[in-house]
């Protein structure tokens with residue numbers, strides 16, 4: 055595909071699409087491979103909507119699929135979003151014609167990555183998606199290209215800036231989840247419907263993609279265990295800090311002899327772990343490689359500038375003749391995902407109880423844990439104004455998660471218990 059001039063069709067003119075059009079207009083020769091590119095056609099939902107960039111000279115398509123099929127562009131960029139609907143149809147249409155595709159769509163790649171990779175590879179068309187994970191911070195290329203000589207054992211990251219902003223602000227200001235969420239919505243950090251972010255689903259899409267890249271398996275969204283931050287309260291943020299941890303929404307993928315485990319959940323992260331020091335809307339990723347050891351990257355996970363820059367880097371790769379498999383290896387050789395069964399999962403947990411202030415409570419808690427076979431690593435009893443009883447916090451040593459769950463159920467039934475125990479896992483990498 056030796057071409058000196060590339061004509062680009064851009065579907066989606068929102069935050070990222072407008073950012074990309076502005077970037078290319080300002081610097082059409084950004085590709086280090088030489089040559090130039092220009093946006094020739096665009097598509098969005100509303101033609102009448104005012105845009106922050108000038109699209110007056112560009113061909114307009116009501117239908118993104120028609121733009122993807124148009125012979126007036128050589129490269130199709132999909133910035134609409136969503137796993138189904140127009141984004142999927144347009145990407146498939148372009149790939150069927152052998153046209154290179156660049157997308158920032160994590161939902162699409164997490165849900166249909168293997169089929170799209172097979173189509174792209176069969177038609178000899180690059181399919182690149184750097185911006186889909188961590189926006190402007192290059193995580194996809196690092197796992198797909200820079201680390202192919204290593205064996206990645208685990209990845210763990212803070213992959214959702216909205217959740218990290220909310221947790222950081224709650225901790226810093228002592229405000230509740232609901233108050234900080236409302237502020238994040240007013241500042242534009244959180245959507246009007248925040249479910250994708252605070253429910254952990256956005257991070258779930260991203261860790262599904264990273265797991266596929268790290269371990270050479272097909273992206274399998276259904277295998278990710280997902281829990282959000284909605285039920286984190288200030289009391290736990292404060293008590294965790296006293297024990298030497300910060301609570302973060304951690305997305306992780308770990309490979310062991312029993313399979314691969316992919317999870318998103320609030321996790322107590324030791325204060326000296328690099329992930330514990332990530333504040334505000336930043337994203338970060340920690341990688342454990344068998345040969346490389348520990349790698350840590352941190353940067354912007356969203357926003358017009360950083361995300362458009364990641365899309366532009368993929369366009370530059372296409373212009374330079376990118377010819378790699380879509381994932382770390384050809385689609386036909388991606389391994390089936392083999393999840394660790396819940397019965398085999400082990401870990402450590404933080405358990406917070408609110409109990410009546412009466413003699414013998416601590417002894418009954420210790421006996422319950424001992425009977426279940428769970429040993430305690432640390433124990434904290436703390437008077438907290440307004441807690442509605444005496445908060446007791448304990449952290450466990452590593453134990454089967456099913457055993458910890460049984461012990462918690464038994465503790466919940468103790469007569470001194472005022473509220474249901476709160477269990478938060480302790481970060482595993």
Ligand SMILES: NC(=O)c1ccc[n+]([C@@H]2O[C@H](COP(=O)([O-])OP(=O)(O)OC[C@H]3O[C@@H](n4cnc5c(N)ncnc54)[C@H](OP(=O)(O)O)[C@@H]3O)[C@@H](O)[C@H]2O)c1
Nearest residue numbers: 066067068069070098099100133134135140158159356357
């Ligand atoms: N925002 C970020 O910082 C960020 C970071 C990383 C990845 N991403 C990913 O990048 C993609 C775009 O995100 P965004 O934030 O730019 O989204 P956005 O601001 O909501 O923009 C979406 C665009 O898609 C257009 N669109 C929606 N339905 C359409 C349809 N049926 N046909 C044609 N166009 C349609 C919209 O048209 P109208 O403008 O006319 O409504 C809008 O221009 C998503 O996959 C997202 O996950 C975003």
